[in-house]
Amino acid sequence: MSGGVKFPTVGVIGAGQLARMMIAPAIALGINLKLFAASSDDSAAIAADHVVGDYLNPEQVLAFAKSCDVLTFEHELIPNSIIKVLEENGIAVRPNSSAFIYSQNKAEMRKVLQENNLPSPKWELYTGAKPTEISFPLIAKSISGGYDGRGVWVVGSESELAEILKIQPSLLLEEKLKFTTEIAVMVARSPHGQAATWPPTLTIQRDGICIQTITPAPDLSDTLKVSAQEIALKIADVIGLVGVMAVELFVVDDQLVVNELAARPHNSGHWSIEGSVTSQFEQHLRAILDLPLGDTSMRAEFAVMGNVLGGAKTDMYRPYLHLFARTPYLKVHQYRKEVRAGRKVGHVTAIGNNLTTLESEVSHAVNYMNGAVDE
Amino acid sequence: MSGGVKFPTVGVIGAGQLARMMIAPAIALGINLKLFAASSDDSAAIAADHVVGDYLNPEQVLAFAKSCDVLTFEHELIPNSIIKVLEENGIAVRPNSSAFIYSQNKAEMRKVLQENNLPSPKWELYTGAKPTEISFPLIAKSISGGYDGRGVWVVGSESELAEILKIQPSLLLEEKLKFTTEIAVMVARSPHGQAATWPPTLTIQRDGICIQTITPAPDLSDTLKVSAQEIALKIADVIGLVGVMAVELFVVDDQLVVNELAARPHNSGHWSIEGSVTSQFEQHLRAILDLPLGDTSMRAEFAVMGNVLGGAKTDMYRPYLHLFARTPYLKVHQYRKEVRAGRKVGHVTAIGNNLTTLESEVSHAVNYMNGAVDE
Numbered sequence: 001m002s003g004g005v006k007f008p009t010v011g012v013i014g015a016g017q018l019a020r021m022m023i024a025p026a027i028a029l030g031i032n033l034k035l036f037a038a039s040s041d042d043s044a045a046i047a048a049d050h051v052v053g054d055y056l057n058p059e060q061v062l063a064f065a066k067s068c069d070v071l072t073f074e075h076e077l078i079p080n081s082i083i084k085v086l087e088e089n090g091i092a093v094r095p096n097s098s099a100f101i102y103s104q105n106k107a108e109m110r111k112v113l114q115e116n117n118l119p120s121p122k123w124e125l126y127t128g129a130k131p132t133e134i135s136f137p138l139i140a141k142s143i144s145g146g147y148d149g150r151g152v153w154v155v156g157s158e159s160e161l162a163e164i165l166k167i168q169p170s171l172l173l174e175e176k177l178k179f180t181t182e183i184a185v186m187v188a189r190s191p192h193g194q195a196a197t198w199p200p201t202l203t204i205q206r207d208g209i210c211i212q213t214i215t216p217a218p219d220l221s222d223t224l225k226v227s228a229q230e231i232a233l234k235i236a237d238v239i240g241l242v243g244v245m246a247v248e249l250f251v252v253d254d255q256l257v258v259n260e261l262a263a264r265p266h267n268s269g270h271w272s273i274e275g276s277v278t279s280q281f282e283q284h285l286r287a288i289l290d291l292p293l294g295d296t297s298m299r300a301e302f303a304v305m306g307n308v309l310g311g312a313k314t315d316m317y318r319p320y321l322h323l324f325a326r327t328p329y330l331k332v333h334q335y336r337k338e339v340r341a342g343r344k345v346g347h348v349t350a351i352g353n354n355l356t357t358l359e360s361e362v363s364h365a366v367n368y369m370n371g372a373v374d375e
Numbered sequence: 376m377s378g379g380v381k382f383p384t385v386g387v388i389g390a391g392q393l394a395r396m397m398i399a400p401a402i403a404l405g406i407n408l409k410l411f412a413a414s415s416d417d418s419a420a421i422a423a424d425h426v427v428g429d430y431l432n433p434e435q436v437l438a439f440a441k442s443c444d445v446l447t448f449e450h451e452l453i454p455n456s457i458i459k460v461l462e463e464n465g466i467a468v469r470p471n472s473s474a475f476i477y478s479q480n481k482a483e484m485r486k487v488l489q490e491n492n493l494p495s496p497k498w499e500l501y502t503g504a505k506p507t508e509i510s511f512p513l514i515a516k517s518i519s520g521g522y523d524g525r526g527v528w529v530v531g532s533e534s535e536l537a538e539i540l541k542i543q544p545s546l547l548l549e550e551k552l553k554f555t556t557e558i559a560v561m562v563a564r565s566p567h568g569q570a571a572t573w574p575p576t577l578t579i580q581r582d583g584i585c586i587q588t589i590t591p592a593p594d595l596s597d598t599l600k601v602s603a604q605e606i607a608l609k610i611a612d613v614i615g616l617v618g619v620m621a622v623e624l625f626v627v628d629d630q631l632v633v634n635e636l637a638a639r640p641h642n643s644g645h646w647s648i649e650g651s652v653t654s655q656f657e658q659h660l661r662a663i664l665d666l667p668l669g670d671t672s673m674r675a676e677f678a679v680m681g682n683v684l685g686g687a688k689t690d691m692y693r694p695y696l697h698l699f700a701r702t703p704y705l706k707v708h709q710y711r712k713e714v715r716a717g718r719k720v721g722h723v724t725a726i727g728n729n730l731t732t733l734e735s736e737v738s739h740a741v742n743y744m745n746g747a748v749d750e
Contacts, residue, residue: 006690007711024399027422030692030709030721047402048422277704292699299674315381317405324667329652334405336382346405 008289009034011068012044013055017335017344018074018265018281020044021273025282031289036064043335058085065091072243072288073264076104077145094191094242094288095263102239103263106172107143116238118231119257121250126171130158139174140164152208177257179250183217184268187232188283189241191290196283197229198276198296201268203248209342212362213305215271215298218355220251228256235261244269244284267307267344272296274331275303275351300351306362308346310339311370316346319369327361383664384409386443387419388430392710392719393449393640393656394419396648400657406664411439418710419449433460440466447618447663448639451479452520469566469617469663470638477614478638481547482518491613493606494632496625501546505533514549515539527583552632554625558592559643562607563658564616566665571658572604573651573671576643578623584717587737590646590678593730595626603631610636619644619659642682642719647671649706650678650726675726681737683721685714686745691721694744702736 007030012019015037023044026033035042035050044050053060055078062085065071070092083097095103102109110123124133131138140161142151151168154176155161165171182203189195202217203210216225232247235258246266248259269280278286278294286293313319316334323330327350334346348365350358367373382405387394390412398419401408410417410425419425428435430453437460440446445467458472470478477484485498499508506513515536517526526543529551530536540546557578564570577592578585591600607622610633621641623634644655653661653669661668688694691709698705702725709721723740725733742748 006692007709008692020402023402023422027395027398028706028708029695030707030711047398047424277706286699291695292703294699295703297704317381317383320404320666324661324669328667328670329672331403331652332405333403334382336405 007031008069009067010285010288011036011065011071012074013061013071013078014038014074015042015044015048015050016074017043017333017337020047020335021265021270021279021333022074022281022285023048024273025279025285029282029285031285034064034068036061043337046336055082058082062086062089062091065089065093070094070288072284073100075264076100076262080104095245096240096242099239099241100263103245103261105144106141106260109261110172110174112239113235113258116234118235118238119255121177121257122175124173126161126165126173128162128165131161131173134173134175137176139176140168141172141174142168143170143172150208177250177252179252179257181217181219181251182248182259183220183228183251183256184213184246184248184266185228185232186244186246186266186269186272186280187229187236187241188244188280188287188293188296189236190287190293191242193237194293195233195236196293196296197232198269198272198280199298200225200228200249201271203268207342209307209309209344210267211307211309211366212359213268213271214355214359215275215303215305221254224251224254224256231256231258239263243287244280267347270333270347271303271305271349271351273333274349275299298351301353302355302358303349303351304355304358304362305347305349306366307344308348308366308369310341310343310345311372313369313371314339316369322375323365323368327365330361330365332365382406383444384442385660385663386411386440386446387449388436388446388453389413389449390417390419390423390425391449392418392708392712395422395710396640396645396654396708397449397656397660398423399648400654400660404657404660406660409439409443411436418712421711430457433457437461437464437466440464440468445469445663447659448475450639451475451637455479470620471615471617474614474616475638478620478636480519481516481635484636485547485549487614488610488633491609493610493613494630496552496632496634497550499548501536501540501548503537503540506536506548509548509550512551514551515543516547516549517543518545518547525583552625552627554627554632556592556594556626557623557634558595558603558626558631559588559621559623559641560603560607561619561621561641561644561647561655562604562611562616563619563655563662563668563671564611565662565668566617568612569668570608570611571668571671572607573644573647573655574673575600575603575624576646578643582717584682584684584719585642586682586684586741587734588643588646588680589730589734590650590673590680596629599626599629599631606631606633614638618662619655642722645708645722646678646680646724646726648708649724650674673726676728677730677733678724678726679730679733679737680722680724681741682719683723683741683744685716685718685720686747688744688746689714691744697750698740698743702740705736705740707740 199216574591
């Protein structure tokens with residue numbers, strides 16, 4: 001007897017690093033975690049109970065879902081129509097299809113934000129006719145499926161736009177904003193309607209991929225910090241979010257503009273594993289199980305997270321000998337993915353009160369891990 | 376490809392809650408964890424890769440050990456003779472048989488401490504003749520196998536002692552000390568000889584079982600704090616420890632006396648999961664893999680840990696609804712063991728700067744979880 005009869009089973013569609021990082025809080029809380037993986041070699045599948053299946057197959061997904069008490073997601077790729085099939089079959093899906101759609105479909109996201117007077121760039125759907133609202137250069141985005149800079153184009157002319165339309169038949173156009181910085185706010189909401197945010201995070205991008213985050217975002221006024229959290233809470237409320245969600249925002253002078261939504265744990269919230277009393281991963285589990293949410297206070301003045309992007313080195317273990325001796329407070333999270341150029345294969349976090357030191361140690365660690373520096 | 380070829384596999388003899396709490400840092404560090412469980416229902420076996428076997432069977436243990444890069448323990452029950460067989464077969468066992476024996480055999484422990492002038496109570500082995508060094512009442516202990524007050528007797532007379540000898544043929548006798556408090560110091564040491572301790576922990580016992588710990592131990596002078604850490608470091612060095620070890624000490628007025636050693640993660644170090652930059656579980660993995668040790672600084676001024684002992688309630692999940700709403704910063708660790716009276720089935724931790732509040736919230740949480748209070 002494992003004493004497990006009283007503990008719920010959470011099913012997760014996907015078994016990448018986000019599911020991997022749910023394992024630790026699930027074990028602490030005693031929750032059974034079960035993953036719907038694409039392969040037994042997936043980042044989280046190598047360390048947790050899972051079944052291998054195809055998320056495009058409604059029968060397979062439904063059979064999996066029936067073995068769980070609550071179903072959630074670590075990516076947006078499962079068709080919303082399949083989520084609806086699950087709901088019609090009485091599965092508790094959290095977030096549900098009508099909340100998750102805003103994370104899956106950028107056109108729906110823009111509509112709901114506009115309807116609720118939430119700050120957006122100028123936007124329109126592109127159907128092949130000349131854009132009416134927005135002038136070039138502009139941003140074109142896939143309606144669905146884009147991430148880490150994929151599915152996003154800076155477009156200088158109508159002919160360029162026509163070329164993209166050939167490979168991507170459905171496009172959202174947005175004005176190209178001259179932003180100062182990019183920030184993200186993580187927000188959590190439970191079926192009861194209890195909601196909580198963490199302090200806004202500065203996300204530093206290179207080539208469309210986040211390389212480092214700093215929490216709380218430095219050089220952001222208290223007014224904008226509060227405003228960013230209010231926007232995140234309002235979005236969570238209007239879409240009926242259950243779980244955690246990243247709200248990515250541009251800071252344009254003293255204005256905030258919503259860039260993207262992702263209704264799941266998110267790279268910009270990884271700092272919370274060490275940096276907050278309650279991590280985004282634990283909070284997601286609490287929220288989808290309708291448990292009271294945890295304290296989102298920070299454990300130190302600053303938390304700096306650096307993504308380890310695949311580089312020349314393929315051995316992600318041996319660097320520990322140097323890095324742990326150099327920075328005894330550095331915390332490492334390995335995703336156990338095959339190292340490929342530019343791919344996120346892990347992250348490191350350092351928390352403390354001296355931001356300059358934290359940034360320097362985190363930068364050094366990721367550069368050492370991927371081979372950009374060798375001492 | 377999971378990118379796993381470079382990451383070592385750590386084998387653990389035992390799959391109880393200590394192995395369970397190794398899973399989170401193993402996942403973060405990318406280390407493969409493999410457990411030698413008594414049953415697939417064991418606390419850690421339900422959440423990690425494992426084989427089921429009998430630790431009294433050298434062939435089974437050796438076959439398991441050969442599938443791992445390093446072998447370690449979460450309990451002392453495996454015979455030292457079997458550990459030696461593993462070593463003769465080239466297995467990297469950490470701690471090794473000659474260090475682990477002091478955790479397995481209390482007579483050996485007393486001898487090595489005495490030889491190294493480390494503070495001990497008066498002691499002698501009992502062979503049936505009248506005790507020569509110690510007067511009644513005294514403490515009689517099983518040489519091996521005792522824990523949580525089992526295998527320990529307070530003995531008032533020679534006839535009582537003779538009765539115990541009938542059920543326990545091998546006894547260590549120790550003087551009964553009038554101690555003020557009991558403390559424990561966790562220490563880690565790597566094959567390189569790098570060592571680190573955490574601040575001493577006050578362990579509050581009831582009926583021989585630890586019910587609460589407070590770190591750092593309040594009301595302990597700075598001199599005694601340093602002295603306790605020095606004793607732990609010296610023991611680690613003289614026995615050639617690899618891994619973490621708990622050194623339990625009595626505080627007798629302004630003197631420290633070593634009570635017990637346990638060369639593995641220990642209940643008195645559970646606070647370190649949230650309370651320290653590096654938990655005892657992560658540190659144990661670092662030490663046995665000969666990686667540089669992590670920072671043992673505290674994340675807050677105080678860490679209070681309460682053991683959840685089985686009581687009237689058998690449902691350990693439903694209490695979350697009340698407890699998480701009441702104490703949003705409370706952290707829970709479930710062991711997923713069947714609830715039995717007095718059995719440790721989980722623990723809770725709270726860290727912060729107001730010790731009175733932390734003690735009160737932790738006491739409430741454990742009493743609410745086991746049914747001693749109902750609001």
